[in-house]
Amino acid sequence: MMQATTAVRGRTERAGGKRAEWTGGLSRRSFPAGFVFGTAASAYQVEGMALKDGRGPNICDAFVKIPGEIANNATADVTVDEYHRYKEDVNIMKSMGFDAYRFSISAGTGKVNWKGVAYYNRFINYMVKIGITPYANLYHYDLPVALEVQYGGLLNRKVVEAFADYADFCFKTFGDRVKNWFSFNEPRVVAALGYDDGRFAPGRCTKCKAGNSATEPYIVAHHLILSHAAAVKRYRQKYQHTQKGRIGILLDFVWYEGLTNSTADQAAAQRSRDFHIGWFLHPIIYGEYPKTLQVIVKERLPKFTPDEVHMDMLQSVIPQLKIQNMICKLVVFLIVRIMNFLIPLASPGAADERNGVLIGNRANSDWLYIVPWGLYKAVTYVKEKYGNPTMFLSENGMDDPGNVTITQGVHDTTRVAYYRSYITKLKEAIDDGANCIGYFAWSLLDNFEWKLGYTSRFGLVYVDFRTLRRYPKMSAHWFRDVVTSKN
Template sequence: MAKLVFPSDFVWGTATASYQIEGAVREGGRGPSIWDTFSHTPGKVANNDNGDVACDSYHRYEEDVALLKKLGVNAYRFSIAWPRIFPKGTGQVNPEGLDYYHRVLDALIASGIEPCVTLYHWDLPQALQDKGGWANRETIDAFVNYAETVFKAFDGKVKQWITFNETWCVSFLSNYLGVHAPGYTDLGLAVKVAHHCLVAHGEAVKKFRALGIRGEIGTTHNLNWIEPYSTRKEDVEAARRMRAWNNEWFMEPTFKGTYPAFMVDWFRAKGAEIPIRAGDMETIAQPIDFIGVNYYSGGFGRYKQGAGLFDGEEVQIGFDKTFMDWNVYPDGLYKVLSWVREEYGDTPIYITENGACYEDELTEDKRVHDAKRIDYFRKHFIQCHRLIESGVPLKGYFAWSLLDNFEWAEGYRKRFGIVYTDYNTLERHPKDSYYFIRDVIASGGLEV
């Protein structure tokens, strides 16, 4: 067997998000978010589940940090709940919210784990949504004010900051497809929201630099890899549009200060215009220290008139599937990160999320034998090693997720964790995949 050895400074971590794990939605001075509203709207979330309790990490964070320490990771990515810092989005700072995150950060640092903090993982204060949410440019100012408050409060404790998680989900999934909060189905609105979030990212980066905050700052986009089903021109162009919706539409402005022209034309033909103001594109393209990439899947696409938003349909070619019905496509990770480097240069890359949902069962001896998830991680770790050997500046990997948690519109029926959460008792039980990752980290690589 061959041993694939990772660099000694490679960052191994795992990730969570505030609304998915914290619970305690009415404690500590926290205000309501759009996800509180959405999840309490009948029919929006599977089984009408909500995040009121989730994994109760608000009260059990020390237990979760202990799990991280035993796992052996040297970093942990989590998000701050904006409504805990500003219950109404703006106005008075809530000191209890800041105190809570100080305790989390101190616990991580004491355990030798570097915090990687995401400022926005979808829990917009409801008070701001009531004024138009991300469609209202005033929300950009509110976000920068929130970011400045958090930057100053935690300067020195956090060395890696992420402005936004998955702007595609914030915009298109939430405002065009209507699957996530706030649940609208308006393409023009989604294009506007995407632009305003990108501007907010750029303004936050500018504020970070102006304040002289220590550490690094970047953003995270969820990328996929759609191959053309054939070399027919129609298939190539359809697959490119399908791929660009996640990839170029967000990467191009982040790195080059432009939107891809072929996509601008496509959206314009659908009646959706980008509300660009003077200086916006320069702001969006502020230099960043790293780019975060969330990767889960990909596939093959071909032209079909009238299919979806882009006259394209996915063709199933026999991929294994996760319980989310997503293709298991490890080679897509290699292809998409190779593309990132080719298109956007040698900016350091972190895989800020990668993982798989499967049907997990807790045995009588409190174990979860999740062989499929282990296989998923193993295959993607191999692609990570290929990327590093190929000169792609991949600096770290964060497994999604530390815990089974509130899986957004899927509620609690879909489990991504490497630790099983018993939602009746809130007990945590490490799965076999937890021990697999622990051993990979401890040995500095894996046998293949």
């Protein structure tokens, strides 16, 4: 399969000139020693086997069955079947020169599903054998339905101990080989899209069949932060000393740029940053929510108890980031929203243009604009606002329409230009002092893309959704040339 697209890439190189033009002058030597290049996916989007081998239903399984919620009423029951094709996918990663794969583990409840454990053991063992470092994420939107039914899931404080127990099992079972752990993927998305506007599972909001957009997102966010802290505490106390690993959290961040340089617009942009990344990173770093949230949300914003702040739950965990070799991992959804005002937590009043000019070309997704300087500003903001924590860029990518043909799909020149420009801006941020030590492209494969189903393709590898055959795209070859180059 790699041979089938090598000729495509070769023609592009000849048309574009020398290799340096093709790669944008980027190579491993452009980055600090030990910098990690990887790719990423989530269990729900790639594994399939939703109805077999004992996998219990999660809230995403329930959500996708609601008519009209997903494009073409698609499901992830099979998706791209990585459950059976994981060796092929790991081999593709290796052929592209990647160092690591960020995947998620599908959670269950009650009795352990040993078939599922056996799968993850096979998967992890093969990655280690081939030389791909596993980066495991414990939660990627897929709370078991059983917990939702039993006590309201993330709305109930009981979920904190349940998550810690689940994390403990994963640390004990896989931690001899997995040295890089994440608690949650994009907890802001979980709270805001799942409980404010209802666009994601479990689909709760004031205007939905059930929910309260004014209170529930803040309650859920609070429990997610406490669950993260509880998992970190378990790892530190029971496993880190012997397993020599590290654990962090994956936070999404949209860069907000003021519509003008006016005081009002700049203040609105800062409020947006506080309600986005500050909602989670500020309490993890400083033990309290940003003052903006405290002032605007008032009594609806839960408070951390003295025990939670001072008894190894929050502040006592995070200040030792560098000492304990722990990581705050940052995911940057590389879209720039130009703000002129903010409605707290609800969809912000945002413009995608300034003076009639778009901020960048739009990808297939209606929220994703190609604005490379937004990456530089986002990473630099975290560096300056939060003490330059160790971070990875754990997701970065753009999508094409789902109906492109194989020939069109593998000739993804726009994606090549996208990665070239964004990684160049990441390099500039690192050169200017940002402590970013890795980059994960989203995603390895075209797969089930949540609300968009199969009408969106983010992959470096084209997947024929009828046959599930994989075809590496031009962007896959671009990455290979960058990460394997010694120049």
